[in-house]
Amino acid sequence: MPALSFSHLTFCWPDGTPVFGDITGAIDSGLSALVGANGVGKSTLLKLLAGELAPDSGAITRPPRLAYVPQDVALDPSARADAAMGLALIRAAIRAVESGDVDQRHFDVIGDDWDAQERAAATLASLGLPPDTLDRTVGELSGGEMTRLALAAALHARPDVLLLDEPTNNLDGQAAQQVLDALVARSGATLVVSHDRRVLERVSAIGELRRGSLRWFGGAIDAYEDALAGERAAAEQAVRTAKSDVARQHRELRTYVEGAARRSKVGAAKAESMPKILANARKRQAQVTLGRVRGMHEDRLADARESLQRAEDAADRDREIRVLLPDTDVPGRRDVLALDRCVLATGTEVTASIQGPERIVLAGRNGAGKTTLLRTVLGDLAPQSGTVDLRVPTGYLPQRLDVLDPRLTVVDNVRARAADVSPHEVREALARFLFRGAAGDALAAQLSGGERLRAALAAVLLARPAPQLLLLDEPTNNLDFASRAHLIEALEDYRGALIVVSHDAAFVEELRVQRVWEMGPDGLVDRAL
Known part of the structure; x- marks a missing residue:
């Protein structure tokens, strides 16, 4: 069974702007990534899955333990790091018991988590943070250290599903590698929003959000890019074919109109020798035929142009910036x-x-x-x-x-x-x-x-x-x-x-x-x- 699943999600902003029309998918064990153009809704989808936003319709099935770390980590700078990791009370209770205080309240706080401090130190070390981090205040940490502390808190909770938004932003090479190694090594399901190639080279699947829909590609970034290249080549061929059809339909319409004009002149010359009633009847019939056939050619041209527009939309070719400076x-x-x-x-x-x-x-x-x-x-x-x-x-x-x-x-x-x-x-x-x-x-x-x-x-x-x-x-x-x-x-x-x-x-x-x-x-x- 997937660790997290969602079906037929729809979501609009309060002003009515649609984000998702009908999103269905599942997050399985292992490390997977979510990619897509800026503004397409990647962070919004993560917030929906984490329960920070509610969908307009659809259903989300979450596991008992889920952790979410947003892109811009906001921790209280005056708080101690152990409090940010949810360890302050346990550490205080363990210190009290070790000093001889056998109050039952301390044992209730600790429960079975006597190794919490050692596990936290190991988690911090795996992310390149020293053990004394727990005794520092958040305000003493750099931006990169704060990001890793938030991630350490999520990893320490041992969630079934971990949702991360751009976790390697602002991290130097060594720190980013340590974070990535920790994510690959952990059990459970991990979904990251990322465009960091170092991350995308280590994932087992990539989900792409595009125009309000979600589709999955098996494998890492190379497999994803190969699949997109094949689609792009097919789309470009479809554009060329559609352009050719538009040109052909345009030529056929022009040829028919020019031929109809010549036939009209010939018919007018013949009508001079006909009775007026017969000539008028033939003229009306010719006009009806001309209108019907011309309409047919115009419809074909319109259809060809619509096909071209669809093909160009599917190709979705990125324009280039070229500016002389x-x-x-x-x-x-x-x-x-x-x-x-x-x-x-x-x-x-x-x-x-x-x-x-x-x-x-x-x-x-x-x-x-x-x-x-x-x-x-x-x-x-x-x-x-x-x-x-x-x-x-x-x-x-x-x-x-x-x-x-x-x-x-x-x-x-x-x-x-x-x-x-x-x-x-x-x-x-x-x-x-x-x-x-x-x-x-x-x-x-x-x-x-x-x-x-x-x-x-x-x-x-x-x-x-x-x-x-x-x-x-x-x-x-x-x-x-x-x-x-x-x-x-x-x-x-x-x-x-x-x-x-x-x-x-x-x-x-x-x-x-x-x-x-x-x-x-x-x-x-x-x-x-």
């Missing part, structure tokens, strides 16, 4: 940035420089100070000592993509950063970021995840003065496959220097990064790739 060009010997004995707010000393259009990945463990370094370069944080010499205009794409004013349209967001550019030029440039026509008039607050990425990219890359140093902080977090491809396409056309914080090795490779700045306890190490 000549103003971002940086000459090879131009000094871009120099950090001289710059002591960050974290206490780390950094000495490094960039010359020309170099592409650098800023690496290091969670909490090493990577985002602090970016904010110091931008001038948001002052160094404790040393200097930051920034010599070119800079653009910044933060993790949360919060560079857009939600009250403004896409066009107005770009114009706010490029006041000297005409509205026509802005719209022309936005069309290359796939915001064509009325799409540019959408409010930023109403954009989907993928649209928000493209709008944020446009706002940063089309700014005036054009950015000749671009800072990217975990830009692929939460991106679906199409949005990730759009990001890479836009960066291929960028001609300036670039510093990117990313734990996505495939993304870094596709960017053709040349150097690594490794942040560590002893400072920054600069090495070539």
Whole structure:
């Protein structure tokens, strides 16, 4: 029997916007993944399965023990980690008994869970967290440590079903690997929403949400991509066939209309020698026949066009971003940035420089100070000592993509950063970021995840003065496959220097990064790739 099952789920937002029409499926033992475009409803489905949202209709059968860890973990920073793991009372009871207090209340709290602390320490260790984590407050932990603590709490509960939303976001390579190993090793069923290839390479099945429906593919990411490639090839062939049919039906209609016109002229000439009543009768009959046959050809043409539309919808081809960015060009010997004995707010000393259009990945463990370094370069944080010499205009794409004013349209967001550019030029440039026509008039607050990425990219890359140093902080977090491809396409056309914080090795490779700045306890190490 499946660990969790659901049938005929429907769900709409309070404003009536539909999310799912009729979703049916089951989660079996092992590690499986849920993928789909940004905004398609992956997180919503997890919340429905976890019981945090109620479906409009349909049924969900849950096991007795189910745990859910959302994408943005929100733990009380003042709470101790053992309380966040649900262990505070048990630990206190065990300490009381060990000190000689034999009050029955302590034994009631402990029950059979005398090894709770040892199991918790083992779970924390499996996720790369030290045993003393239990005695720290949540506020002392980094973002990555907090994510792992929430996951440790879920694993410690030994649920039959574990639901996770993007569990490897913001984790460095080693931490992500430890989390993944723990998920693969655990018994029970685990469903993760993820676009992290490291995760998708280890799953036994992938569920794809698409246009309000769910379908499953056996195997890991390679099998999924092979299946999609086959479907895409068939869909493209269907588009070509449908286009050919439209052209043929159009030719046949035109040929018939032109032939009917010639026949009408011949008939008119013959009618001159006929009695008027007979001539009029033949004319009416010819008009009826012409209308019927023409209508038949027009119906065939309309059917062919509908088939073409269905074929193009099925193909669902992702359009490409292609935009010229000549103003971002940086000459090879131009000094871009120099950090001289710059002591960050974290206490780390950094000495490094960039010359020309170099592409650098800023690496290091969670909490090493990577985002602090970016904010110091931008001038948001002052160094404790040393200097930051920034010599070119800079653009910044933060993790949360919060560079857009939600009250403004896409066009107005770009114009706010490029006041000297005409509205026509802005719209022309936005069309290359796939915001064509009325799409540019959408409010930023109403954009989907993928649209928000493209709008944020446009706002940063089309700014005036054009950015000749671009800072990217975990830009692929939460991106679906199409949005990730759009990001890479836009960066291929960028001609300036670039510093990117990313734990996505495939993304870094596709960017053709040349150097690594490794942040560590002893400072920054600069090495070539």
